[in-house]
Amino acid sequence: MNALSQHPPSVRTTCPYCGVGCGVLAKPDGHGGAEISGDPEHPANFGRLCSKGSALGETLGLTTRLLHPMLRGADDRLKPVSWETALDHVAGGLRQTIQTYGPDAVAFYLSGQLLTEDYYVANKLMKGFIGSANVDTNSRLCMASSVAGHRRAFGSDTVPGVYEDLDHADLIILVGSNTAWCHPVLFQRMMRNRQDRGAKLVVIDPRRTATADDADLFLPVAPGTDAVLFSGLLVHLAERNACDVDYITRHTTDFETALERAREIAPDVETAAAACGLESRDVQKLFDWFCGTPKVVTCFSQGVNQSAQGTDKVNAIINCHLATGRIGRLGQGPFSLTGQPNAMGGREVGGLANQLAAHMGFSPEEIDRVGRFWRASNMAQHEGHKAVQMFEAIARGEIKALWVMGTNPVVSLPDAGAMREALGKLDLFVVSENVLSNDTVNSGAHVLLPAAAWGEKDGTVTNSERRISRQRPFLALPGEARPDWWAVAEVAQRLGFADAFAYRHAADIFREHAALSAFENDGVRDFDIGALAAIGDERYNALDPLQWPASASGQGRERFFADGGFYTADRKARFIAVEPPRLRQSTSTRYPLRLNTGRVRDQWHTMTRSGLSPRLGSHLPEPFVEVHPADAAAAGLEQDGFARITTPYGICTLKVVIDDGQQCGSIFVPIHWNDETAASARVGELVAPETDPFSGQPESKATPATIAPVVFRLRGFLLTRERAVALPPGTLWSRVAIAGGTGFLVASDGDVGAWRDWATASLGDIEFAEYSDPPHGTYRLAAFVDGRLEACLFVGPAEDAPRWDAIKALFTADDVSARDRRALLSGRSADGIAESGPLVCACFGVGLATIRDAIASRRVVSVEDIGRALKAGTNCGSCLPELRKIVARDHAEEAA
Ligand code: SF4
Numbered sequence: 001m002n003a004l005s006q007h008p009p010s011v012r013t014t015c016p017y018c019g020v021g022c023g024v025l026a027k028p029d030g031h032g033g034a035e036i037s038g039d040p041e042h043p044a045n046f047g048r049l050c051s052k053g054s055a056l057g058e059t060l061g062l063t064t065r066l067l068h069p070m071l072r073g074a075d076d077r078l079k080p081v082s083w084e085t086a087l088d089h090v091a092g093g094l095r096q097t098i099q100t101y102g103p104d105a106v107a108f109y110l111s112g113q114l115l116t117e118d119y120y121v122a123n124k125l126m127k128g129f130i131g132s133a134n135v136d137t138n139s140r141l142c143m144a145s146s147v148a149g150h151r152r153a154f155g156s157d158t159v160p161g162v163y164e165d166l167d168h169a170d171l172i173i174l175v176g177s178n179t180a181w182c183h184p185v186l187f188q189r190m191m192r193n194r195q196d197r198g199a200k201l202v203v204i205d206p207r208r209t210a211t212a213d214d215a216d217l218f219l220p221v222a223p224g225t226d227a228v229l230f231s232g233l234l235v236h237l238a239e240r241n242a243c244d245v246d247y248i249t250r251h252t253t254d255f256e257t258a259l260e261r262a263r264e265i266a267p268d269v270e271t272a273a274a275a276c277g278l279e280s281r282d283v284q285k286l287f288d289w290f291c292g293t294p295k296v297v298t299c300f301s302q303g304v305n306q307s308a309q310g311t312d313k314v315n316a317i318i319n320c321h322l323a324t325g326r327i328g329r330l331g332q333g334p335f336s337l338t339g340q341p342n343a344m345g346g347r348e349v350g351g352l353a354n355q356l357a358a359h360m361g362f363s364p365e366e367i368d369r370v371g372r373f374w375r376a377s378n379m380a381q382h383e384g385h386k387a388v389q390m391f392e393a394i395a396r397g398e399i400k401a402l403w404v405m406g407t408n409p410v411v412s413l414p415d416a417g418a419m420r421e422a423l424g425k426l427d428l429f430v431v432s433e434n435v436l437s438n439d440t441v442n443s444g445a446h447v448l449l450p451a452a453a454w455g456e457k458d459g460t461v462t463n464s465e466r467r468i469s470r471q472r473p474f475l476a477l478p479g480e481a482r483p484d485w486w487a488v489a490e491v492a493q494r495l496g497f498a499d500a501f502a503y504r505h506a507a508d509i510f511r512e513h514a515a516l517s518a519f520e521n522d523g524v525r526d527f528d529i530g531a532l533a534a535i536g537d538e539r540y541n542a543l544d545p546l547q548w549p550a551s552a553s554g555q556g557r558e559r560f561f562a563d564g565g566f567y568t569a570d571r572k573a574r575f576i577a578v579e580p581p582r583l584r585q586s587t588s589t590r591y592p593l594r595l596n597t598g599r600v601r602d603q604w605h606t607m608t609r610s611g612l613s614p615r616l617g618s619h620l621p622e623p624f625v626e627v628h629p630a631d632a633a634a635a636g637l638e639q640d641g642f643a644r645i646t647t648p649y650g651i652c653t654l655k656v657v658i659d660d661g662q663q664c665g666s667i668f669v670p671i672h673w674n675d676e677t678a679a680s681a682r683v684g685e686l687v688a689p690e691t692d693p694f695s696g697q698p699e700s701k702a703t704p705a706t707i708a709p710v711v712f713r714l715r716g717f718l719l720t721r722e723r724a725v726a727l728p729p730g731t732l733w734s735r736v737a738i739a740g741g742t743g744f745l746v747a748s749d750g751d752v753g754a755w756r757d758w759a760t761a762s763l764g765d766i767e768f769a770e771y772s773d774p775p776h777g778t779y780r781l782a783a784f785v786d787g788r789l790e791a792c793l794f795v796g797p798a799e800d801a802p803r804w805d806a807i808k809a810l811f812t813a814d815d816v817s818a819r820d821r822r823a824l825l826s827g828r829s830a831d832g833i834a835e836s837g838p839l840v841c842a843c844f845g846v847g848l849a850t851i852r853d854a855i856a857s858r859r860v861v862s863v864e865d866i867g868r869a870l871k872a873g874t875n876c877g878s879c880l881p882e883l884r885k886i887v888a889r890d891h892a893e894e895a896a
Pocket residue numbers: 015016017018019020021022045048049050051052053054182183184185186
């Protein structure tokens with residue numbers, strides 16, 4: 001072994017989670033793992049990572065991986081086959097479908113997790129050679145309304161600003177964005193601006209989130225009314241003569257029409273406030289701050305996008321920035337924060353059914369241009385089905401063959417139960433995946449293709465500020481895993497398109513993508529990276545993060561539109577007259593509440609990667625519903641009890657969290673849990689399949705719902721070395737990664753005798769100790785192999801649920817001492833391992849109990865003290881809002 005292999009160098013790559021696009025240094029350990037740190041030279045994060053990024057090292061490994069192609073046989077079982085067999089089967093199935101039913105009977109459903117190169121090849125095959133535009137992506141669920149809003153206003157899908165604007169803005173407005181949890185590194189950047197320069201932060205959100213806790217002004221807007229608020233702001237700007245008349249005249253059209261409509265919707269502050277359920281003085285304050293602050297950035301995210309009126313909401317925001325000319329200048333502009341790591345790259349290559357490629361659409365000229373560039377034999381002539389419509393077409397039997405790549409639509413789509421049922425109708429159902437098992441794979445996939453995962457992938461991604469970064473491999477491809485672009489190109493070659501898909505590696509694809517962006521462009525399209533069309537393999541491999549545009553003539557620019565130059569026919573922006581807001585589905589006596597969905601701090605999407613990290617799993621280990629105290633009282637719910645949430649589409653049973661940050665009449669459920677990780681928490685099943693008429697993005701935040709208490713007799717937990725366990729029928733469970741194994745939180749109506757029978761039968765010959773008290777409903781069991789704790793089951797009366805913190809600590813020990821063994825069944829460790837409680841700081845593993853003990857002992861009195869004493873909050877800062885809350889609450893309790 002040489003010195004280099006003993007100390008392998010760090011590889012510069014990019015985080016695979018959110019659209020902030022942080023640079024990561026990965027130092028492989030030579031055993032399939034890697035040490036992870038932030039890349040200090042990456043301009044998106046300058047070395048910082050959030051809790052998710054910091055824990056990436058815990059998510060590497062092959063335990064859950066799909067490593068070989070699999071084909072479903074006549075016995076309905078998936079069996080490993082060679083790539084040759086799998087690819088022949090896919091190509092044969094596609095060919096037969098196209099010949100029998102035509103190209104529109106085929107669809108690809110892609111993902112914002114794919115690299116740009118993967119996306120490019122899949123889009124090219126479908127739109128240029130199969131001849132259909134039925135290519136859509138989970139980005140449809142994420143930021144399609146921003147795309148549609150940009151295109152309506154700017155004539156192009158352009159994010160005008162850059163992250164640096166967040167450092168220079170004097171007013172930052174966050175609309176529908178829990179930035180503190182969903183874009184933590186950017187949020188800390190905003191917080192530094194607030195602290196160092198005194199920038200004001202306004203948060204507009206129906207929920208008082210962790211982000212709102214740090215706001216100078218929090219506006220708990222009524223669901224669906226954001227466009228009213230920004231219509232009111234437009235009117236206010238006009239009446240205060242705060243508009244930039246010169247900019248409006250020279251660079252825009254339709255201002256008067258948009259203003260007239262805004263006056264109909266929100267003629268004054270009082271009307272706007274009443275419609276939005278806000279205090280007039282708060283609305284006045286927002287309007288005055290906006291009027292009086294030239295440097296203002298308005299960031300928006302899923303709370304705006306995931307709406308049946310998402311596009312109008314985006315345009316209502318953009319209207320205010322156009323009216324003041326506050327766009328494309330340092331510290332000024334509307335800013336869409338994308339959810340996924342490569343949503344922007346997908347947009348660049350045309351990964352949406354209503355885009356072609358390189359930011360082109362479906363006009364005859366553009367179809368012709370792309371067709372000539374690709375030398376395509378069969379260009380799609382019209383837009384394809386957007387995500388929800390695609391699955392509805394599958395349900396109607398119109399789409400017969402579907403290829404899903406890198407996403408889990410059975411969890412994430414609305415009305416997910418119906419979507420899963422639809423998949424059963426397919427003649428050919430192909431899934432390219434990293435994992436052997438997830439809800440989509442388990443919905444009857446006919447072919448599984450093992451895809452390269454993060455750490456193995458080689459290509460590029462683009463973040464929210466148009467910055468293209470390399471995702472570089474630092475691990476060898478395991479088993480027979482291959483890049484997605486390779487699998488698509490192999491199928492294309494089998495379909496007879498070898499010349500157009502003869503790529504040797506990712507750099508070939510990137511060069512073609514860059515060349516297409518510049519092809520017959522001449523400044524008529526925003527997306528132009530022609531300067532990279534001829535880069536050599538070496539330069540591609542060493543590519544530093546760079547922002548587009550980067551044209552062949554060397555012209556680039558950091559921001560767009562300060563001096564107009566929009567991508568419409570007359571180069572002027574369009575003001576949009578938005579429609580009066582109206583939620584598509586009304587509440588009723590049967591469904592009196594509104595179901596809102598969203599993310600939690602330490603999990604990502606459907607948890608196939610983040611769910612592998614014990615650290616991340618400790619923060620919020622089980623699925624929950626947040627309910628306002630008044631709604632909880634009305635429904636008879638108890639804190640920490642359980643509730644059944646019912647909508648016209650489905651049912652989930654979740655733990656109750658009563659929280660006055662939740663708006664009365666509205667409940668919140670996270671999106672992450674699914675049938676792999678919990679018994680009854682696949683929230684997509686509850687969500688209405690209503691979509692925005694322009695973007696096709698589903699309304700994920702306002703489904704009418706009802707809630708009722710569910711009572712279980714017993715609660716407890718199981719710790720095991722196994723990953724999958726068949727628990728007794730009727731158990732409500734959720735699964736979480738713990739150090740050394742897996743934890744299940746359980747609740748049931750069974751008696752302790754049934755749990756004892758189940759546990760002892762499951763253990764077989766393994767040595768165990770037990771404590772049983774049937775009259776009090778208590779059963780505890782601890783099983784050992786060679787002195788190591790192998791499994792541990794605690795069940796007890798639901799009102800006195802056993803806690804697992806001390807036992808979890810013992811689970812990591814190779815040899816549990818005799819003393820600890822004796823004490824174990826008491827639920828506490830004999831050698832005084834402190835119960836740290838639910839995790840607050842994921843970076844340093846600091847729990848709630850530890851923090852509260854420190855406050856109670858007066859060792860710490862402030863968040864800064866906590867940082868000094870316990871290190872909590874001193875790395876990524878994602879937990880700072882929570883720490884502030886804990887300190888405030890404990891001090892308030894003490895004062896009382
Ligand atoms: S903010 Fe966190 S999740 Fe997002 S890219 Fe950065 S490290 Fe990854």
